[in-house]
Amino acid sequence: MSTEVAALRKALSSTPRPPRASAVSAALAFGWRGMLKVKHVPEQLLDVTITPVMFLLLFTYLFGGAVAGSTGDYLDYILPGILVMSVLFTTVYSGIALNTDVTRGVVDRFRSLPIARPAPLFGALLGDSVRYLVAGTVIVVLGLALGYRPSAGVTGVVAALALVVVFAFGLSWVFTTLGLLMRSPNAVMNAGFMGIFPVTFLSNVFVDPDTLPGALEAVVNVNPVSILATASRGLMEGTADAGDIAIVLGTAAALTAVFAPITTRLYGRR
């Protein structure tokens, strides 16, 4: 018997089976996997943050003066909005990542393990939440560099970031559902952005809806993205409305309640 084969047999016989991983520790292991991906493939994060960064610069300097009278005033208005946009764009990535796992066959391995069924999904979104936090922080830091000074200080910014990330966690489930229904990562990306783009633009992220035609204004005002942007502005300026925050959290909870079970079901479908 060669030494190679001897090493193999030793590796095979040496380890007893540990007790099963709990649902929480399995989910945390998947979260760790997500963070490793940020480390090894940082360009994926760059892909989704580059658009909001461009928008922030273009809108502030190109339209800022015309829309809000001065570049500085517009920055105060648009920065929390772009923060929302940046993080929401990143949620599409969660669906793309899940679809990639399915097409590459990694999901087969996870599904054949004796672990709690929703653990891979909750864990992945936990890891993605770190990604959302990074995407949001990039925008805030850029804003500060451009001269944005939130009245509510660090606390306000952190609260706004947290709120946006919680909403993104809820919205991600829509894209993970999409990720399991579509056939390729590209299809998920196209469909995802086809949805998230209009929803983001038909909000108060870029302009005050007061100037819009009546029907459009009505749509924009009930768009959860508008409410999220308003709440974020409020938190950063110290004028947040508890009702807005409640609506945002409620929407996130509702999205999770509807789409998390659908995703889990599709993931386990056999």
Next chain:
Amino acid sequence: MQTLAIEATGLVKAFGDTRAVDGVDLSVRRGSVYGVLGPNGAGKTTTIRMLATLLRPDAGSARVLGHDIVSEADAVRGLVTLTGQLASVDEDLTGHENLVLIARLLGFRRAQARARADELLEAFGIADAAGRLVKHYSGGMRRRLDIAASIVVTPELMFLDEPTTGLDPRSRNQVWDIIRALVAEGTTILLCTQYLDEADQLADGIAVIDHGKVIAEGTPAQLKASVGSGALHVRLLDPEQRPEAESVLARELGSVHLEPDPSALSGACANGDRAAAAVAELARSGVGIGDFSLGQPTLDEVFLALTGHTAADQTAEEDAEIQEEQPA
């Protein structure tokens, strides 16, 4: 303890109009290597995915290590592992991270998981690449990592779906060594393969499946005997001469099979003397021979003998099956 590791009766799975698996029965003894032999699209992968609890059968039932694959799926998952056709490792992680992840998911503590990953990487000869991203691995390394991920905890039953397809001969031999070591440790193996040679090397028993049905079952020796113990393969210098060579071989060997390569043909033959006589007869008749060899029957020949059609005819169906299974 029951003596059967797998007991399947009448398994059926359809994707749309295609019945990928159409009533498969299997009995696999504990501790054995059982080969499921068939061309692309025969239903091998679908069968294995049902037994590994990744797909729910439309009809029929199966017990794996005494547990029902539908009602006790979780118990089955705790005892088996699957190494699929696509290497199911994460390309964006390093080899070490891949194994630590699986170990953590199986309940190892952090330090134990790291130690186990190191040990496996060492045993599988990929310790040098432990810190490299898997996307930079060669096909053979990737496949070994994939198998390593399947034995973080030594499984009682392992499903291997075409573990050597696309590998070079050296990597293939390494994978075979790993499989033999697993068997020596008492793991039962269900091996899907397209290669009769592979099944012959490793398996105690073989089921040949075609169009989702088991069409023959037996030991490798029985199976080969049913098609003749070997075959003479001849490659001609000039493809134009193939009709002439065909008639000579038909006369000498009784049967002849034209290969996809226009200058190649083969015929079943029981022993070396017959083959030598046939080659001599070819030379005498003025057919230019590039090279010839005496080999085991290929899957194509087994198929031809058992079904009257070659394995290659089914590629289109395989495509349909893969399409239907995505996303799983």
